[in-house]
Amino acid sequence: MARYAYAPLSVDEERRGRFSHHQAAAEAERAAKVNERMPMFVGICVLVAIAFVLSRSPAQAGQAATPSVVPTTNSQQINSVPEGTAPVIQVVPTANSNTNAAADVSDNGPVIQVVKPIAESPSTTTTTSFSTASTSSSADCNCNIGELRKAALDATPPHIIECAAASDGESQSACHLPSATRYAALKQKGATLWMTGCSGAGKTTIATALEDRLVKAYGKHVYRLDGDNLRTGINRDLTFSEADRAESVRRTGEIATLFADSGVITLVGLISPYRGDRDAVRKRHEEQGIPFYEIFLDVPVDELKKRDPKGQYARVESGELKHFTCIDDPYEPPLQPEITLKTHELEIEQSADILFRRLEMDGILEGAPKLTPPGLPNPDGDEEIDLHVPAHLREERMAEAETLPKVLISDLDLNWLQVIG
Numbered sequence: 001m002a003r004y005a006y007a008p009l010s011v012d013e014e015r016r017g018r019f020s021h022h023q024a025a026a027e028a029e030r031a032a033k034v035n036e037r038m039p040m041f042v043g044i045c046v047l048v049a050i051a052f053v054l055s056r057s058p059a060q061a062g063q064a065a066t067p068s069v070v071p072t073t074n075s076q077q078i079n080s081v082p083e084g085t086a087p088v089i090q091v092v093p094t095a096n097s098n099t100n101a102a103a104d105v106s107d108n109g110p111v112i113q114v115v116k117p118i119a120e121s122p123s124t125t126t127t128t129s130f131s132t133a134s135t136s137s138s139a140d141c142n143c144n145i146g147e148l149r150k151a152a153l154d155a156t157p158p159h160i161i162e163c164a165a166a167s168d169g170e171s172q173s174a175c176h177l178p179s180a181t182r183y184a185a186l187k188q189k190g191a192t193l194w195m196t197g198c199s200g201a202g203k204t205t206i207a208t209a210l211e212d213r214l215v216k217a218y219g220k221h222v223y224r225l226d227g228d229n230l231r232t233g234i235n236r237d238l239t240f241s242e243a244d245r246a247e248s249v250r251r252t253g254e255i256a257t258l259f260a261d262s263g264v265i266t267l268v269g270l271i272s273p274y275r276g277d278r279d280a281v282r283k284r285h286e287e288q289g290i291p292f293y294e295i296f297l298d299v300p301v302d303e304l305k306k307r308d309p310k311g312q313y314a315r316v317e318s319g320e321l322k323h324f325t326c327i328d329d330p331y332e333p334p335l336q337p338e339i340t341l342k343t344h345e346l347e348i349e350q351s352a353d354i355l356f357r358r359l360e361m362d363g364i365l366e367g368a369p370k371l372t373p374p375g376l377p378n379p380d381g382d383e384e385i386d387l388h389v390p391a392h393l394r395e396e397r398m399a400e401a402e403t404l405p406k407v408l409i410s411d412l413d414l415n416w417l418q419v420i421g
Contacts, residue, residue, distance in 0.1 A: 005147060091141065146244070183263055188221065190261055193272075193289065194220045194282075195268060196296060198325060200304045201299045203297055205348055214356070220268075222264065223288075225256060227271075256285075274330075282294065296340045
């Protein structure tokens with residue numbers, strides 16, 4: 001029987017095997033070290049990059065961060081923007097400047113240039129600069145916020161399409177629930193009662209009394225807007241300057257328009273001293289087809305000084321308060337208000353009752369159109385049906401009547417016919 005045995009291994013083959021095994025072990029150890037040290041290497045690269053960014057030369061960093069500074073005076077105002085053109089606001093960065101003007105206002109932040117196109121010469125522009133530093137107070141700012149706000153409002157597109165159902169320049173009613181449907185469901189109509197008058201005339205007091213009556217006794221949706229709940233919120237950024245007062249009236253008017261359009265009876269109590277601002281609010285309501293009542297609380301200043309519920313008139317007399325409306329700041333009374341209340345001659349409930357009766361008479365407290373005098377229900381299921389023959393059809397209807405059968409009736413029969421009709 002044949003026998004098998006392993007052949008003796010040569011010296012070269014043995015050495016080659018040991019070398020291959022050793023090389024594989026070394027490669028594995030090297031790969032393990034690379035995997036172990038790679039995260040550390042990546043972290044070092046990130047730190048080097050951060051250090052490079054932070055260690056840029058001061059001159060280079062200053063050149064990139066320093067904006068141009070255009071010296072202005074308090075008398076400079078932003079020119080009015082012509083109709084049909086929009087202002088362009090630009091931030092203009094430049095290199096460092098060692099001029100005295102730059103040194104004076106270098107802490108006031110970047111300069112914004114408002115560029116106003118000139119209609120007569122398209123190539124000519126007028127620029128006005130102001131500082132926008134967040135750390136500086138309004139007293140240190142040479143800008144006129146009122147003019148900037150006016151320019152921005154004038155540049156707003158006049159026709160904004162809210163939804164695809166309404167085309168450009170047309171009514172946006174297609175985007176909303178029809179007013180008639182809303183009012184019928186709420187069983188009331190939306191309206192704005194804008195109470196204007198000097199401080200202490202009773203705007204808030206009368207509005208509160210009317211709101212209490214409408215909500216508690218009649219279950220109506222009413223909301224009151226006045227300086228107390230507006231100045232602590234949406235108007236918190238406004239002062240008592242003429243421009244900020246105008247903006248306060250505009251914002252309040254827009255809110256009142258939305259509230260009234262939703263069917264809420266909105267009671268506004270604002271001094272709103274300038275006639276033009278109140279007229280602008282009235283126009284907004286008329287454009288939306290919303291009832292607007294301007295209510296003038298006509299009270300002599302001497303009577304207001306006697307009331308002085310907040311002690312403000314006493315502070316004016318002592319010189320502590322300046323630019324107080326109706327004393328050393330103007331108040332422009334309405335020329336044709338819907339209602340005038342001389343609250344110094346009326347009790348609070350009497351004034352509230354006058355407003356209530358006006359709302360009732362105009363059908364604001366009912367969801368359907370007001371077709372009948374107060375106290376009577378609306379006929380024909382709140383649908384207005386007019387049986388009168390129009391003037392242009394009268395001759396045609398008279399000729400038709402001549403061809404119809406005739407019957408003799410008495411005066412009493414005619415009266416019953418009119419009742420049925």
